[in-house]
Amino acid sequence: MGHKVLAGKSSLAKYRVQRAANRRADSDRAVAALGRAFFLGCFFRYQLASSQIYGQTWGRGVSSPLHQSRAWHFVPIMQQINPLQKPDQFLFDVGALLDWYDEKARLLPWRIGPGERMHGVQPDPYRVWLSEIMLQQTTIVTVKDYFNRFVSRWPQVEDLARAPLNDVLAAWAGLGYYARARNLHAAAQVVATRMGGYFPRKEEALRDLPGVGPYTSAAIAAICYDEKIAVIDGNVERVMARVLLLNRPVREAKPLIRESVQTLVPPRAGDFAQAMMDLGATICAPRRANCPSCPLNKDCAAAILPDPTIYPLKSPKAQRPVRYGHAYVLTNPHGAIWLQRRPDTGLLAKMTETPGSNWESAPQEPAFPQPGKWGNKGNVVHIFTHFRLELQVWSLVTRDDQPCPQGWWSAQENLDEEALPSLYRKVLAVHWNSAQKNAAGFKPAAVGPD
Numbered sequence: 001m002g003h004k005v006l007a008g009k010s011s012l013a014k015y016r017v018q019r020a021a022n023r024r025a026d027s028d029r030a031v032a033a034l035g036r037a038f039f040l041g042c043f044f045r046y047q048l049a050s051s052q053i054y055g056q057t058w059g060r061g062v063s064s065p066l067h068q069s070r071a072w073h074f075v076p077i078m079q080q081i082n083p084l085q086k087p088d089q090f091l092f093d094v095g096a097l098l099d100w101y102d103e104k105a106r107l108l109p110w111r112i113g114p115g116e117r118m119h120g121v122q123p124d125p126y127r128v129w130l131s132e133i134m135l136q137q138t139t140i141v142t143v144k145d146y147f148n149r150f151v152s153r154w155p156q157v158e159d160l161a162r163a164p165l166n167d168v169l170a171a172w173a174g175l176g177y178y179a180r181a182r183n184l185h186a187a188a189q190v191v192a193t194r195m196g197g198y199f200p201r202k203e204e205a206l207r208d209l210p211g212v213g214p215y216t217s218a219a220i221a222a223i224c225y226d227e228k229i230a231v232i233d234g235n236v237e238r239v240m241a242r243v244l245l246l247n248r249p250v251r252e253a254k255p256l257i258r259e260s261v262q263t264l265v266p267p268r269a270g271d272f273a274q275a276m277m278d279l280g281a282t283i284c285a286p287r288r289a290n291c292p293s294c295p296l297n298k299d300c301a302a303a304i305l306p307d308p309t310i311y312p313l314k315s316p317k318a319q320r321p322v323r324y325g326h327a328y329v330l331t332n333p334h335g336a337i338w339l340q341r342r343p344d345t346g347l348l349a350k351m352t353e354t355p356g357s358n359w360e361s362a363p364q365e366p367a368f369p370q371p372g373k374w375g376n377k378g379n380v381v382h383i384f385t386h387f388r389l390e391l392q393v394w395s396l397v398t399r400d401d402q403p404c405p406q407g408w409w410s411a412q413e414n415l416d417e418e419a420l421p422s423l424y425r426k427v428l429a430v431h432w433n434s435a436q437k438n439a440a441g442f443k444p445a446a447v448g449p450d
């Protein structure tokens with residue numbers, strides 16, 4: 001801005017007034033310049049840090065020659081206050097994450113660790129696929145035993161494809177979500193018969209297999225073949241919600257998270273995917289964020305908060321509807337249990353059950369399959385994904401060889417071989433009035449959801 005000119009006064013007076021006005025204008029400009037410098041100083045603070053270390057310039061995903069796997073992203077200050085307008089503008093040190101993974105990767109029976117990968121050992125797609133299907137909705141601790149049993153019984157995909165479905169369902173019993181087991185068997189048959197025993201290498205082609213959705217196909221493609229694709233599970237969503245200080249529940253920001261992670265994927269795509277999962281499972285856990293030990297703590301927007309675990313923001317919980325029904329446990333004088341097969345479609349399709357009623361939205365009177373003195377043993381409550389089920393358990397000892405039109409007697413010592421879902425293990429536990437092992441060693445207590 002130029003100095004103002006004054007008219008209608010003597011030269012000296014004009015000069016003095018003009019000089020005073022110029023001084024005020026100089027002072028105003030100095031204050032304005034200081035304000036701009038302060039703002040720019042704040043605005044550039046992330047970029048300065050990265051450029052001092054890696055000599056980088058503005059932009060997304062730039063790698064220095066020394067750190068090929070490092071991707072630095074710029075987060076404007078305002079974005080931390082009102083974050084997530086652009087998925088390619090945030091700081092995230094991929095190299096630090098991979099360094100951490102090289103040192104701290106979890107040892108898992110299906111995993112090829114970073115050291116072995118460096119020496120050229122490739123993950124087995126069969127084992128990775130099997131573990132990923134089992135891990136859907138189930139914890140690693142539970143899955144490990146099931147995984148080891150499956151691969152020792154069916155070491156190759158062809159072995160699993162040849163196995164009778166009922167054997168697979170029985171081996172899966174207790175792991176829950178039984179549609180996964182049916183799809184697992186169907187997918188094994190597709191790979192074994194139509195693909196010569198080889199899993200597809202591309203994420204898109206993997207999706208054609210039964211039971212393989214976008215997450216599983218991305219995980220297999222990245223882990224086995226280093227396809228540069230974002231692999232997003234609950235752990236990754238939580239880490240990103242904190243890194244980005246996501247100002248809305250994850251459910252509403254899934255595309256944004258996917259795009260953000262996609263900009264980060266380095267050539268070591270499989271290790272990156274597993275590093276993110278491990279970080280979320282061990283350091284950036286749901287109820288505890290160990291920020292001082294986290295490789296992302298320099299850049300993570302939540303790391304400066306007193307409690308980062310308030311992110312991700314929670315969505316209001318929907319109320320689960322309740323359904324009611326009856327389970328009828330028939331035993332013969334030798335203690336064998338009458339079992340039957342569930343229908344081929346619907347919930348728990350093709351699994352084994354005790355006879356029972358339909359599950360209704362209001363309590364009903366029992367309609368026993370046999371006349372007799374039925375004893376009420378108590379209730380079972382079971383949570384399915386979309387509803388809560390309350391079953392009343394009734395028991396009767398019968399001498400009838402065929403108490404229901406269809407089904408079979410199963411001796412107690414054979415119950416472990418039956419494809420009994422957790423729900424019916426709970427029913428038997430109530431029937432025996434105990435969650436402990438019964439005399440025959442059968443473990444009736446549920447270990448997973450149905």
Ligand code: SF4
Nearest residue numbers: 284291294297300303
């Ligand atoms: S710095 Fe803390 S909040 Fe951020 S990703 Fe790491 S553990 Fe999570």
